[in-house]
Amino acid sequence: MAQAAYILIVEDDADILEAMRIILEDGGYEVAWAMDSGEARQLMKRRRPDLMILDVMMRSPDEGFQFAYQLKNDPQYENIPILIVTSIAQKTGFSFSPETDGDFLPVEGFIEKPVNPQQLLNNIKQLLSKANN
Amino acid sequence: MGKIQPKEVYEEGTDLLQNMHWLIGLRWLFVAAIIVTVLFCKYFLTLGAAYFQIGILTAVLLAYNISFAVGGRFFYRQPQLSSKQIDLVRGSLFTQITLDLIILTLMIHYTGGGENPLLFFYIFHVTIAGIMFPRRTAYLFSLLAVVLLGFLLGSEYFGVISHYHLKGFLPVELYREGTYILGLGVTLTLTLMTSVYLATTIMTRLHRRELELEQARQTLLEESRSCEISLAQLDRLHKEKSDFMRKVAHELRAPLAAIKSCLQVAREYYADELTGKPREMIERAERRSDGLMALVKDLLNLSQATEFSPATNFQPLQIDKLLSTVIEFCRPIAQEQGIQIVAQLETTVEVMADPQGLEEVFTNLLSNAIKYSPEKTEVTVSLKVDDERACIYFTDQGIGIDPEDMPLLFTEFFRAKNAKALHVEGTGLGLALSKRIVEAHGGEISVESTLGEGSSFKLQLPLKPA
Structure with a gap:
């Protein structure tokens, strides 16, 4: 990789955001962050991210999902891998697993809060290498 | 008390109608008895009596019984009597008994007066009055009977009215025997008064019992209603x-x-x-x-x-497989603590279950067993089929459970004293949660334990129907 991958974090919890920023920057990535989907769009126009990390519950309980749907239906952005970060595990009524749900949100990965640094880095590494192939 | 009044009025109406029906029925019987007796006396005993007058009296008795019977039908048809109708029925009963007393007196007059044992029929009339009316009214009827009787015996004795002797019944005429007549009058008066007293006493007691019963019924009804309300409130609160x-x-x-x-x-x-x-x-x-x-x-x-609703998430599940997965998941923690997990899962057992729910339960029970066991001990997980049920045992050689703590073991936030003393992390929710999940599967969870020696948790789940 000639240049460090550029990752956009969309997360409204400033503390989680800060923790993730430290983990990712330490992992050698270039990181930008937005507190909501509107702000994220502005940043994406300026520079296309190589990967996005989305929080599910922001201003509305499913803003992250909505945003992911929009991106996946936008030819300009559909190829950007998305990693969803959520503090609600199973049994919320949302679809979380590609194996159990056919009508599955086509994002590339899920990770549960609190964020485990190693797990986060592993996930990102995997998604980026898949996207580059 | 106020609440049961309407019911009482209603029952009073029903009671009165029942009484009237009964009284009219009795009178049919009497008319029949009179006719049979008269025929028997006239043609078999060949007694000489004023048969014409007796016939007329019987006809009158029959006539007013018919009219009361016909009139009564109107009231029987009413679903519920108004208080005005109740007064009417009561008045009719009053009239009927008065007429009966007059007819009886006349009948006695034409069949020998004081010489005829028919005199004792007054007892029936006042007893009926005692059953149907309040004590004071009943005494009034017995007084009326005494007055009628006194008038009859006195008039015959003093010759104001003529005496009809029953020829062939008594060899002598007694209506002029003063001591006999006086004795008869006094005895009968006392008998009538006593009858009324007895009848009204029994009725008062009966009525009081009925009231008590009714009150008890009302109280029960109110209590069951308030129980229902409390239950609904509890449900909502929960x-x-x-x-x-x-x-x-x-x-x-x-x-x-x-x-x-x-x-x-x-x-x-x-x-x-x-x-x-x-x-x-x-x-x-x-x-x-x-x-x-x-x-x-x-x-x-x-x-x-x-809110776990059974059947929604249920699918065929191989218990032995799930147990193996959970055991492998827990093995590293057990090894860290120097505990060996022994698995006895030789049988393949299928149940209908929510996999996530049961995994939660198994993990809970196994990690508990590990948590509360000393080093170099064994934790055994075994699976059996017994009486159409899958039985899963989690047995440890740990700290055990104090019998005192047993009743609260499966309640939320409860942690046994010896568990807290160990300084191991625990929320006190694991067992409560496990119990709920197992029960939602139609199963049971139970435990046997000796303090200081170990515990054995037993899960029973219904097998998957073949």
Whole structure:
């Protein structure tokens, strides 16, 4: 990789955001962050991210999902891998697993809060290498 | 008391109508008895009597009984009597008994007066009055009977009216024997008064019992109604409680996740700057936040298990496979503590179950067994089929459970004293949650334990129908 991958974090919890920023920057990535989907769009126009990390519950309980749907239906952005970060595990009524749900949100990965640094880095590494192939 | 009044009025109406029906029925019988007796006396005993007058009296008796019977039909048809109709029925009963007394007196007059044992029929009349009317009215009827009787005996004695002797019944005429007539009158008066007294006493007691019964019935009804209300309220409260619990748990999760993430980053990414005491303090805080996370997770699961509706998520599940998975998951923790897990899962057993729910239960029970066992001991997981049920045992050689703690073991937030004393993390929700999940599967959870020697938890689940 000639240049460090550029990752956009969309997360409204400033503390989680800060923790993730430290983990990712330490992992050698270039990181930008937005507190909501509107702000994220502005940043994406300026520079296309190589990967996005989305929080599910922001201003509305499913803003992250909505945003992911929009991106996946936008030819300009559909190829950007998305990693969803959520503090609600199973049994919320949302679809979380590609194996159990056919009508599955086509994002590339899920990770549960609190964020485990190693797990986060592993996930990102995997998604980026898949996207580059 | 106020509440039962309408019922009482209604019952009074029904009672009066029943009495009237009964009285009219009795009178039919009497008319028949009179006709039979008259025929018997005239043609078999060949007694000489005023048969013409007796015939007329019987006809009158028959006539008014017919009219009361016909009139009564109107009242029987009413679903419920108004208080005016009740007064009418009561008045009719009053008239009927008065007429009966007059007819009886006339009948006695034409059949020998004081010489005829028919005199004792007055007892029937006053007893009937005692059954149907309040004590005072009943005494009034007995007084009327006494007056009629006195008038009859006196008039015959003094020759004011003629005496009809029953020829062939008595060899002598007694109506002029003063002492006999007086004795007869006094005896009969006392008998009538006593009859009324007895009849009304029995009726008063009966009525009081009826009232008590009715009151008891009303009280029971009210109590059962209030029980229903309390049950509904309890239900609602329970639902509110679990809703609240879930909301709180969700709200707690986000900040907790942030705390935990920050602490972990601080410890892992600033290891150089974080040494000695500061590092230890961060580690302490992280450990506590882990405990809190576990509690919140259990709370969420518990509130979900409350509304766990069976069958929605049920699918055929191989218990032995799931147990193996859970055992492998727990094995590293067990090894860390020097505990060996022995699996006895020779049989293949299928049940209908929610896989996530049962995995939660198995993990709970197995990690409990490991948590509360000393080093170099064994934890055994075994599976059997017994009486159409899958029986799963989690047996340890751990600290055991105090018999005192047994009754509360499966209640929320309960932790046994010896468990707390061990300083192992625990939320006190695991067993409560397990019990709910198992019961939602139509199963049972039970435990046998000796303090200091170990515990054995037994799960029973219905087998998958063949």
